[in-house]
Amino acid sequence: MKILTSREAGEIARKLGANIDEGRKHAKVKIRWQGRIVASYNIRRGSGETSHDYIPKQTFISSRQALDLARCPLSRDQYFEILRSKGKLPS
Numbered sequence: 001m002k003i004l005t006s007r008e009a010g011e012i013a014r015k016l017g018a019n020i021d022e023g024r025k026h027a028k029v030k031i032r033w034q035g036r037i038v039a040s041y042n043i044r045r046g047s048g049e050t051s052h053d054y055i056p057k058q059t060f061i062s063s064r065q066a067l068d069l070a071r072c073p074l075s076r077d078q079y080f081e082i083l084r085s086k087g088k089l090p091s
Contacts, residue, residue: 004052008070009043015069016076031059033080033089060088
């Protein structure tokens, strides 16, 4: 399976409408649902294709779902439905 890159990490943040706080060494992404932070991760800066394979665990989805989220087959609403089914969001 292909690794998640910083570009894909940014695509996930944009698709989910996350807040991105830029820092010197990384950007902090905060995913909110109804005003509450439900997941967060960092986007590393660096030369080359730095692996961001920690993102699925921090966003409570599988690696395949994270890639689908970055590449469009998985929608924002579907992501939040996955979190709801895992008990991460109220019903």
